[in-house]
Amino acid sequence: MTRFLTRRLLQAIPTVVLVTMLVFLMLHLTPGDPAQVLLGDQRSTPEMLERVRADMGLDRPLVEQYLTYMGSVLGGDLGRSLITNIPVGESILLRLPHTIELTIAAMLLAMVLGIGLGVLAALRHNTVVDTAAMTLALIGISMPVYWSSLLLIMLFSVGLGWFPPIGQGSLDRLVLPAFALALVSAGALARLVRSSMLEVLNQDYIVTARSKGLAQRRVIAWHAVRNALIPVITILGLTFGNLLGGAVLTETIFARLGIGAMYVEAVLQKDFTLVQGTTLFIALAYVVINITIDLIYLVIDPRIRYD
Amino acid sequence: MTDSAAKSPTIIALADAPKERRFLRVLQRARRSPNIIVGTTILSVAIVLVVFAPVFTGFDPVEQFRRERLNPPGAVHVFGTDNLGRDIFSRVLYGGRISLQVGIISVAIASVTGTFLGLISGYFGRWADSLIMRLIDVLLAFPSILLALAIVAVLGRDLRNVMLAVGIAALPVYTRVVRASTLSIKQTDYITAAQAIGSSSWRILVAHILPNVLAPIIVISTNGIASAIIAGAALSFLGLGQQPPDPEWGLMLSQGREYIRVAWWVTAFPGLAIMITVLAINLLGDGLRDVLDPRLKM
Numbered sequence: 125m126t127r128f129l130t131r132r133l134l135q136a137i138p139t140v141v142l143v144t145m146l147v148f149l150m151l152h153l154t155p156g157d158p159a160q161v162l163l164g165d166q167r168s169t170p171e172m173l174e175r176v177r178a179d180m181g182l183d184r185p186l187v188e189q190y191l192t193y194m195g196s197v198l199g200g201d202l203g204r205s206l207i208t209n210i211p212v213g214e215s216i217l218l219r220l221p222h223t224i225e226l227t228i229a230a231m232l233l234a235m236v237l238g239i240g241l242g243v244l245a246a247l248r249h250n251t252v253v254d255t256a257a258m259t260l261a262l263i264g265i266s267m268p269v270y271w272s273s274l275l276l277i278m279l280f281s282v283g284l285g286w287f288p289p290i291g292q293g294s295l296d297r298l299v300l301p302a303f304a305l306a307l308v309s310a311g312a313l314a315r316l317v318r319s320s321m322l323e324v325l326n327q328d329y330i331v332t333a334r335s336k337g338l339a340q341r342r343v344i345a346w347h348a349v350r351n352a353l354i355p356v357i358t359i360l361g362l363t364f365g366n367l368l369g370g371a372v373l374t375e376t377i378f379a380r381l382g383i384g385a386m387y388v389e390a391v392l393q394k395d396f397t398l399v400q401g402t403t404l405f406i407a408l409a410y411v412v413i414n415i416t417i418d419l420i421y422l423v424i425d426p427r428i429r430y431d
Numbered sequence: 432m433t434d435s436a437a438k439s440p441t442i443i444a445l446a447d448a449p450k451e452r453r454f455l456r457v458l459q460r461a462r463r464s465p466n467i468i469v470g471t472t473i474l475s476v477a478i479v480l481v482v483f484a485p486v487f488t489g490f491d492p493v494e495q496f497r498r499e500r501l502n503p504p505g506a507v508h509v510f511g512t513d514n515l516g517r518d519i520f521s522r523v524l525y526g527g528r529i530s531l532q533v534g535i536i537s538v539a540i541a542s543v544t545g546t547f548l549g550l551i552s553g554y555f556g557r558w559a560d561s562l563i564m565r566l567i568d569v570l571l572a573f574p575s576i577l578l579a580l581a582i583v584a585v586l587g588r589d590l591r592n593v594m595l596a597v598g599i600a601a602l603p604v605y606t607r608v609v610r611a612s613t614l615s616i617k618q619t620d621y622i623t624a625a626q627a628i629g630s631s632s633w634r635i636l637v638a639h640i641l642p643n644v645l646a647p648i649i650v651i652s653t654n655g656i657a658s659a660i661i662a663g664a665a666l667s668f669l670g671l672g673q674q675p676p677d678p679e680w681g682l683m684l685s686q687g688r689e690y691i692r693v694a695w696w697v698t699a700f701p702g703l704a705i706m707i708t709v710l711a712i713n714l715l716g717d718g719l720r721d722v723l724d725p726r727l728k729m
């Protein structure tokens with residue numbers, strides 16, 4: 125366990141270093157003069173450009189610039205927004221809770237819907253229920269999150285008036301965005317759970333449990349579902365990534381002040397430092413999430429040995 | 432996956448059959464697959480409508496009929512008009528050209544580059560493998576739509592950059608699958624034989640390994656087009672791809688958002704268009720997976 129954790133963390137180091145290099149290079153990969161990029165859409169004089177170059181150390185060798193950048197990143201300094209002058213780290217921490225709230229709500233919804241639908245389809249294999257459940261799952265997968273968001277607003281907000289169309293801060297304002305965000309992942313989960321469940325139902329230990337005379341319900345709940353959910357954990361990382369990505373769209377549509385909406389705004393306003401800092405933060409967070417999920421997998425399924 | 436046991440004799444038979452027979456078998460199985468039939472039918476209709484758009488609509492997608500703003504669907508404007516009095520039906524058709532184009536081009540970028548990297552990585556191993564896999568790890572360190580957003584942020588907002596960004600974000604899956612297949616094919620006797628008679632590495636890769644990894648590539652690419660259409664339209668929705676006045680499904684959705692209370696049709700039709708197209712492609716992809724590569728069956 126500790127050995128696995130150490131190895132997994134060591135493995136992540138080159139990835140993290142490469143990510144920081146890439147994020148650092150974003151400024152230099154952007155077409156045009158980096159100094160002008162940092163000035164945004166402002167009109168610039170040669171003196172202004174010169175000053176930015178000197179202030180930001182753009183006139184120094186690239187390696188030195190990278191080391192300086194890494195120095196401040198490690199010190200928790202991601203720079204200041206080019207537009208508001210607020211420290212990037214502060215903005216991220218301010219917006220983060222809203223995104224966490226939305227992604228966790230969506231994750232729970234996706235799991236409930238996806239696992240429920242998948243188990244149901246597997247238990248009624250090759251019946252109308254199975255076909256209907258899988259059709260629903262396919263529709264879920266094929267619904268872009270921005271379209272399902274707008275559709276939900278049309279139906280439940282404009283049409284029925286059950287939920288407010290935009291905003292945040294209360295439970296009724298969380299329902300629509302979380303649901304819209306959950307749909308795609310729920311569809312993918314349902315398909316995975318179904319196939320995993322079908323496989324498990326054919327295993328010897330299920331047959332044994334049945335022949336022991338255990339009640340059907342108990343066999344399913346205790347033996348089948350528990351084992352069928354193991355492969356689901358492997359795609360939780362991917363699901364989380366999809367939800368984080370989808371949050372960019374749902375937050376924009378539902379006017380929620382999360383990291384996703386902030387990111388889009390930063391890109392649109394060419395707020396370079398904010399884009400750079402947020403990109404780095406999200407990538408690192410995602411790497412940590414994936415390691416955590418691998419760990420959960422290891423704890424839950426003792427049959428898995430990573431070494 | 433339970434079905435795979437029942438199907439395995441067919442797989443073996445398929446693998447042993449000569450090339451032409453194998454192709455015919457696949458075709459025969461494809462003709463019996465409801466997923467493929469339904470998917471292909473819907474997709475063909477969509478492609479015909481989009482490619483021959485001028486035949487199906489007389490309206491210019493950017494022409495503004497100032498006195499016909501936000502008209503509901505009717506006899507003249509079948510899907511109604513938008514806030515600038517433009518015909519939504521023709522905007523959906525012409526917009527589809529861009530969405531489909533984004534889907535196909537980004538997948539072409541992803542699958543060609545991804546396959547190439549996967550072949551190199553799997554066959555040559557060593558430093559090439561380490562280098563390529565580290566690169567893929569970095570790409571995987573970002574949720575894909577966010578990676579695409581970051582790339583567009585760096586390169587600038589423009590449809591060509593969107594295709595490139597979506598393509599790069601989709602690349603890892605091809606590399607990983609091709610690398611894994613290459614690793615196992617490399618161990619087979621016929622590759623050893625080819626090496627023994629002095630075939631060059633490139634010949635082995637192109638003539639012997641590539642044909643054997645094509646099936647999964649085709650399956651992943653098909654579903655990949657669906658995801659690429661969604662991702663491309665997402666970037667246009669956010670204002671980073673196609674710029675007005677030209678239509679694109681994602682852009683139309685974002686423009687319709689403001690009128691969602693008074694004119695549902697401005698949003699509904701482009702939304703349905705993207706959903707039906709993606710659904711058809713996914714159906715086709717699922718069908719192809721069952722026919723070509725039952726091991727991937729979910």
